[in-house]
Amino acid sequence: EVERSGALSASPPAAGAGPGGNQTTAIIDVNPPRGTRDFPPDDMRLRTWLFHNFREVARLFAFEEVDFPVLESEALFIRKAGEEITEQLYSFEDKGGRRVALRPELTPSLARLVIQKGKSVSLPLKWFAIGQCWRYERTTRGRRREHYQWNMDIIGVPGVAAEAELIFSIVTLFKRLGLTASDVGFKVSSRKVLQAVLQCYSIPENLFGEVCVIIDKMEKIPLSEIEEKLTSIGISLEAIKGLVQVLSLKSLPQLEELLGAAGDAVADLKQLFILAEQYGYSQWIHFDASVVRGLAYYTGIVFEGFDRQGNLRAICGGGRYDKLLSTFGGDDIPACGFGFGDAVIIELLKDKGLLPMLTHMVDDIVFPLDLELQGPAAMVASTLRQKGRSVDLVLENKRLKWVFKHAERINASRLILVGDSEWQRGMVRVKNLSTREEHDLKVDELE
Numbered sequence: 001e002v003e004r005s006g007a008l009s010a011s012p013p014a015a016g017a018g019p020g021g022n023q024t025t026a027i028i029d030v031n032p033p034r035g036t037r038d039f040p041p042d043d044m045r046l047r048t049w050l051f052h053n054f055r056e057v058a059r060l061f062a063f064e065e066v067d068f069p070v071l072e073s074e075a076l077f078i079r080k081a082g083e084e085i086t087e088q089l090y091s092f093e094d095k096g097g098r099r100v101a102l103r104p105e106l107t108p109s110l111a112r113l114v115i116q117k118g119k120s121v122s123l124p125l126k127w128f129a130i131g132q133c134w135r136y137e138r139t140t141r142g143r144r145r146e147h148y149q150w151n152m153d154i155i156g157v158p159g160v161a162a163e164a165e166l167i168f169s170i171v172t173l174f175k176r177l178g179l180t181a182s183d184v185g186f187k188v189s190s191r192k193v194l195q196a197v198l199q200c201y202s203i204p205e206n207l208f209g210e211v212c213v214i215i216d217k218m219e220k221i222p223l224s225e226i227e228e229k230l231t232s233i234g235i236s237l238e239a240i241k242g243l244v245q246v247l248s249l250k251s252l253p254q255l256e257e258l259l260g261a262a263g264d265a266v267a268d269l270k271q272l273f274i275l276a277e278q279y280g281y282s283q284w285i286h287f288d289a290s291v292v293r294g295l296a297y298y299t300g301i302v303f304e305g306f307d308r309q310g311n312l313r314a315i316c317g318g319g320r321y322d323k324l325l326s327t328f329g330g331d332d333i334p335a336c337g338f339g340f341g342d343a344v345i346i347e348l349l350k351d352k353g354l355l356p357m358l359t360h361m362v363d364d365i366v367f368p369l370d371l372e373l374q375g376p377a378a379m380v381a382s383t384l385r386q387k388g389r390s391v392d393l394v395l396e397n398k399r400l401k402w403v404f405k406h407a408e409r410i411n412a413s414r415l416i417l418v419g420d421s422e423w424q425r426g427m428v429r430v431k432n433l434s435t436r437e438e439h440d441l442k443v444d445e446l447e
């Protein structure tokens with residue numbers, strides 16, 4: 001059992017036999033830091049498979065991949081709306097006295113890059129990124145402190161056609177993973193609904209973000225606490241009643257009745273549902289006024305992907321954020337996007353028996369039958385590699401029994417034996433490991 005007292009053990013053992021002899025070798029905690037994960041081969045294959053599907057969908061939708069530093073200026077994420085994501089910011093002061101943070105999300109970095117690029121990029125932009133995001137979660141909840149997020153963003157398109165396309169890109173991903181509209185769906189609403197209500201109770205615009213963040217906790221904390229938080233930021237009881245009422249609406253016609261067809265909240269939503277019909281994914285989405293999402297910067301359509309069984313947290317979420325770039329000092333550029341985490345989707349696929357069986361596969365094992373043939377064996381390996389075959393070259397003097405066992409473990413298709421008598425004739429012995437058939441081949445006949 002490895003010492004679990006932090007990274008280096010407090011009481012190192014007596015002088016170890018480490019290099020230099022007289023150093024004491026501290027016991028390193030071989031587990032990753034709390035809330036983080038390693039990706040050994042099996043897990044890495046699953047992650048690579050998932051990210052390959054993210055990238056394939058992005059390619060189908062003609063999005064370009066971008067990336068940013070995992071470390072950003074803290075200022076990028078400081079928002080006064082009480083969001084969990086900013087309260088759990090993984091931030092610190094670096095050796096240059098700068099306030100920096102491990103990014104908790106990708107959207108602010110994307111906004112920063114768009115502004116930085118300014119006129120040198122032509123709108124609209126369709127960019128995507130897959131990046132690790134961090135939070136400093138009090139260990140009491142034992143939740144993960146990092147996850148990978150797939151983000152897709154459309155910058156410069158003011159109309160809901162952008163949101164319709166983004167939601168369809170997620171539908172496309174779900175289909176690729178084997179999920180159907182009976183497994184998952186999207187709840188769709190618009191923050192313009194809340195905006196309309198706040199306006200009719202003449203609540204100041206600057207409270208909008210905060211109200212949304214509080215309302216987003218509706219399902220997580222008791223209504224009394226919601227009311228208390230809203231009251232504490234100056235929202236009248238009457239306005240709170242109005243908010244709660246509008247959030248419980250179950251249909252667009254009901255919403256239209258309450259808000260009137262005038263407000264562009266209803267118009268946006270109607271247009272989005274018409275587009276969804278035309279894309280053919282209507283049965284994947286429905287209006288749900290209670291969807292708010294917990295990020296302060298959303299200004300319009302918001303949506304979240306959920307499992308219809310209702311066992312899991314949201315699979316993904318997104319929306320329109322038309323003001324974010326201008327709050328960073330950029331031009332007033334409309335934008336919308338979503339984030340899709342690497343955790344809930346895997347749990348869902350596990351529940352549905354849809355996880356792929358991924359194994360390490362190698363084309364050829366090359367084995368020199370004795371040490372003098374290591375050189376020729378390496379040449380045979382590189383000939384095969386030049387033809388694009390993956391080759392595991394046996395690097396030590398192993399018994400043939402071990403080589404066969406090893407071939408099984410790595411699912412090799414062929415075993416290439418380099419033996420003295422064959423080599424004298426420029427040949428190697430090729431054993432097909434599934435048919436057991438074997439024959440001698442000239443090296444340059446190998447493919």
Ligand SMILES: CC(=O)Nc1cnc2ccccc2c1
Binds near residue numbers: 134145
């Ligand atoms: C289920 C899960 O791992 N969630 C998770 C894990 N780490 C995060 C880190 C930053 C922001 C959100 C995060 C969300």
